[in-house]
Amino acid sequence: MLSFEEKLAIADSFPELERKNVSMKRVNYHFEESMFDKKTVVYHLHPNGNGFVYAGYLTGYDVDDRGLVNIRDMSAEEIRTLIEASIRSLTWKGVRRAAGNTEASDAPAPTTNEKANEERWTNAKSQVLELKFEDEDQMWYIFAGKDLDTVFESYEEAVEYLIEEGFARAAK
Numbered sequence: 001m002l003s004f005e006e007k008l009a010i011a012d013s014f015p016e017l018e019r020k021n022v023s024m025k026r027v028n029y030h031f032e033e034s035m036f037d038k039k040t041v042v043y044h045l046h047p048n049g050n051g052f053v054y055a056g057y058l059t060g061y062d063v064d065d066r067g068l069v070n071i072r073d074m075s076a077e078e079i080r081t082l083i084e085a086s087i088r089s090l091t092w093k094g095v096r097r098a099a100g101n102t103e104a105s106d107a108p109a110p111t112t113n114e115k116a117n118e119e120r121w122t123n124a125k126s127q128v129l130e131l132k133f134e135d136e137d138q139m140w141y142i143f144a145g146k147d148l149d150t151v152f153e154s155y156e157e158a159v160e161y162l163i164e165e166g167f168a169r170a171a172k
Contacts, residue, residue, distance in 0.1 A: 001073055004047045010079050011042045016087060034090040035156045041086045043068055053082045057089035057163070120170040121162050129167055131158055 002010075008027065011017060017029040022044070029042035038054065045051035049072055056067025061082070063069055071079050119131040130143045133155070140158040142149040152158040 001049050002076060002079070004045070004049060006076065007045055007049075007051060007071070007079065010076060011045065011083065013080075014041075014083060014087065017041055017083075031087055031090055036090055036160055038067075038090060041083060041090070053079070054086050055082065055089075058085050121167040122170045123166045123168070127167075128170070129162065131162065 011027075011029045012019065014029070016033060017031055020028045020030055022028055024046070026044045026046045027042070028040050028044065030039045031041045032039060038056065041054050043052040043054065051071050052064075052068035053071055054067055055061040055063050055069045061069045069082060071082065074082070117133045117135075121129045121131060127144075129149060132141045132143065133139075134141060138153075140152045140155055142151070142158060142162070150161065152161065
């Protein structure tokens with residue numbers, strides 16, 4: 001098991017993360033550039049060696065109900081890889097990749113003027129949802145056929161919801 005200091009050094013090596021000391025000598029690391037409300041990447045790194053990394057948008061990890069992976073017994077390489085993946089999953093690139101749009105995954109997040117007013121999203125069961133922007137109230141609506149599913153204030157929130165529900169943007 002790596003020491004607390006070794007785990008701190010790994011997390012400190014990510015310049016995009018901001019260190020936050022919390023109670024009981026624990027340390028969190030936040031990714032302020034996250035496109036989601038979720039900003040904590042490393043959670044409650046403790047001097048006893050325990051700690052967690054957020055992997056809620058990743059596959060292949062054993063996550064708890066909050067999307068956290070325990071890193072207590074991970075190697076330095078495993079922790080570094082997980083932190084890198086966690087950061088990437090909270091960026092526009094990560095969302096594009098998760099949504100199945102790999103050819104455009106390196107593109108920056110679209111500005112309000114570039115966002116399409118309508119998008120089709122599908123899941124593995126061939127269900128289709130439509131994401132539509134309404135200029136009048138500046139809201140994003142998700143429809144299942146003619147039925148309104150839900151409404152969001154931002155494009156990013158709508159995309160996060162669609163991905164969490166197992167949908168990917170359909171090809172144009």
